[in-house]
């Protein structure tokens with residue numbers, strides 16, 4: 001993959017050119033949070049954000065979307081696929097890893113057509129983090145670096161220069177849209193490499209996983225009957241925030257809605273979450289995870305074991321969003337993994 005150098009002053013004209021064909025979303029500061037929002041000319045971009053609060057999945061898999069329209073007179077239905085070309089600029093590696101995981105999950109079984117259509121029209125531009133969120137532990141979850149899943153990857157190597165690694169043909173086309181840009185020298189690439197090492201070192205000094213992450217599935221397998229689930233879940237409000245904010249959670253519910261004359265209707269889906277009481281309720285009023293602790297345990301089992309069994313990688317990228325969003329302060333996967341590791345009597 002080639003690498004190039006782009007200067008800050010070149011960005012506005014690149015952005016304007018990209019906006020001719022794509023919706024462009026960039027990191028911005030909004031009050032106490034950072035959000036990925038649509039770029040307006042002259043807008044300031046936060047290259048040093050710690051974590052974008054809105055999970056990136058919402059750009060590929062919105063919290064509400066219509067799947068099809070139907071006519072109850074003719075029994076005809078029409079699929080609705082609403083996918084516009086978009087560029088997601090400034091995505092940190094742990095969030096790219098989460099997208100890579102969603103790409104696999106949404107292709108399993110029958111392909112999720114709406115997700116795939118939106119993903120095919122999405123350009124991912126990665127960004128090396130300059131700061132680490134207080135709640136983040138991505139450097140312990142193999143999520144500090146990605147080798148694929150981006151079209152361009154940007155590393156800020158000084159106040160006004162970036163090394164940009166090309167990840168796809170489309171990425172290269174977009175980079176050269178105003179003409180070719182300089183190839184990065186060996187020295188510039190070395191600065192980018194050191195920037196990466198520095199931030200990873202910083203991340204490793206906080207929120208430490210006390211054991212190799214490859215042991216998490218084993219720890220979880222031994223912890224199904226741990227007292228921690230009941231103990232910790234006592235404060236849980238079953239609000240689902242930890243699910244909705246998580247970049248790797250992808251459960252949804254499908255419902256039909258008809259007009260008041262019963263002539264037409266639509267089928268739509270909304271995000272769902274395993275922490276909600278209704279999630280596991282089925283016909284006849286049965287609920288196979290009625291107790292709060294069962295739902296609480298299930299969420300951690302998914303992050304630490306079930307997704308691993310499915311894909312060979314953990315279902316948590318260590319972004320720390322759930323820790324920030326939980327009103328009861330009990331949604332911390334790192335704390336639970338460390339606690340269980342110390343608690344279970346397995347051969348370390």
Ligand code: SF4
Nearest residue numbers: 246316317319320322
């Ligand atoms: S479980 Fe929490 S820390 Fe892990 S990926 Fe989801 S939101 Fe991020």
Ligand code: SF4
Nearest residue numbers: 236237239240242326
């Ligand atoms: S965010 Fe906290 S309180 Fe809400 S469902 Fe998750 S663990 Fe429970």
